[in-house]
Amino acid sequence: MGKKIIIFCSLSIFTFFCFLLFAESQGYYKSRSEKAKVLTDTEIKKFEKDVSLGRKIDIKEYTLYKDKDYTNNVSNDIYTVSLKLESIFDTTIKLIFNNASKAVNG
Numbered sequence: 001m002g003k004k005i006i007i008f009c010s011l012s013i014f015t016f017f018c019f020l021l022f023a024e025s026q027g028y029y030k031s032r033s034e035k036a037k038v039l040t041d042t043e044i045k046k047f048e049k050d051v052s053l054g055r056k057i058d059i060k061e062y063t064l065y066k067d068k069d070y071t072n073n074v075s076n077d078i079y080t081v082s083l084k085l086e087s088i089f090d091t092t093i094k095l096i097f098n099n100a101s102k103a104v105n106g
Contacts, residue, residue: 046061
């Protein structure tokens with residue numbers, strides 16, 4: 001049973017790698033970055049036009065990607081719990097390895 005899971009995970013990772021390799025070889029990422037560059041050039045021209053017309057400038061109007069805040073009370077609470085669990089896990093791992101080190105070193 002465990003061997004099947006390992007084979008499945010390995011094949012899944014290999015398949016994902018092949019998809020990424022194919023996408024990169026077909027220029028997907030390059031074309032995406034070119035589109036972003038064109039959008040950026042367009043925004044620069046818009047900015048220059050607004051400056052020359054004396055309009056009020058707000059940097060948020062010219063950024064390519066708009067930041068959205070998706071946080072809410074549930075996500076904030078989960079984040080807080082996650083930080084506490086991380087702290088507990090970190091302390092536990094350090095304790096285990098320190099005790100193992102003392103046991104091995106005498």
